[in-house]
Amino acid sequence: MLSIVVPTYNENRTVCLLIDQLEEALRGLPYEVIFVDDSSDDTPNVLQAICAGHPRVRYIHRQGERGLATAVLEGFRAARGAVLAVMDADLQHPPEVLPIMYREIQDGADVVIASRHLPGGDDGGLHGIRKVVSRTAGLIGKAALRRLRSVTDPMSGFFMIRRRVVDGVCLNPVGWKILIEIVVKGRYARLVEVPYTFRPRAANESKMSPAEMFNYLRHVARLVMQSPDDRRFWLFAMVGMSGVAVNTLLFSLLGRWNVIPETAAFVSGSLAMIWNFAWNCGLTWRDAPHADPLAVTFAKYVVVALIGIVVNLAVLSMFYRLLDIPKEWANLTGIIGGALVNYRLNDRWTWRRWGNKRARMRIS
Secondary structure (H helix, E strand, C coil): CEEEEEEECCCCCCHHHHHHHHHHHCCCCCEEEEEEECCCCCHHHHHHHHHHHCCCEEEEECCCCCCHHHHHHHHHHHCCCCEEEECCCCCCCCHHHHHHHHHHHHCCCCEEEEECCCCCCECCCCCHHHHHHHHHHHHHHHHHCHHHCCCCCCCCCCEEEEHHHCCCCCCCCCCCCHHHHHHHHCCCCEEEEEECECCCCCCCCCCCCHHHHHHHHHHHHHHHHHCHHHHHHHHHHHHHHHHHHHHHHHHHHHHHCCCCHHHHHHHHHHHHHHHHHHHHHHHHCCCCCCCCCHHHHHHHHHHHHHHHHHHHHHHHHHHHHHCCCCHHHHHHHHHHHHHHHHHHHHHHHHCCCHHHCCCCCEEC
């Protein structure tokens, strides 16, 4: 069975229309619809009347509790199906896309996301500040969380999953974007996206607010802390920035003591490298298996640092001399490229975490 979870908050003018459209779109499929309602208007009365005439429909009314993400989790717990779908009640998510998503599940997908940003999709239902907020939130999520980077629409509220993706997974989302929690924490091998056109709202008002935007940022920060790979990368970046500060300070002090610049650069760079190594041992990779003696680990760290410098110089030269990019931007690109190579080699070789990686995710 396909269980469709629909969170509602004061959607009394659209829920009847949604049921009519779902019945038309899902004709011939085994499905149920579960409304999880936090409304303060007469939406519960409307849902009760719908349930009386539609045996496939159930609703849960929550008293004194609000939040789209927690409503979705409540719906998951009540669902009977092996396949779970989530969509809004405001008719911005077209029900006719559900059979397409369901076929992808039948063809082996574990997670199917309806995307506004694939070719053939459209976010025309968003206007003005909502469009800017949605795009910005998506960029923030992708920058912070590795598993979101290959997803074109991580802010989608329209998706379908196999139940096993979330069974036994501790989900504790903040705010209104449950999908990023599932993508980051879920157990899946294959994620698929399908295009769809996001419709304008049929009635009622958007629930977006400054509080929800703040909750989203809290949610992303929490997921970074709960995701070992993402947390490790950002700790590495913080240690690296502290090393730059140490290097700069020492170089300045040595200059005041009339040490020649080349010697000052060598001493400050070497001490900054030792500083970074100590913090990476004690903080960034504190949970890594320490199979090598400390001296061997440090030697590997130095080799990786030299490789990072070579990558930095190669990228700088390519962008500056071949592509005629301004040298400041070329150097910044080289620094980023060198840092990414540095992190990956340290993670996989210096601290030997080959065996701790999760199975690769396939996205199509």
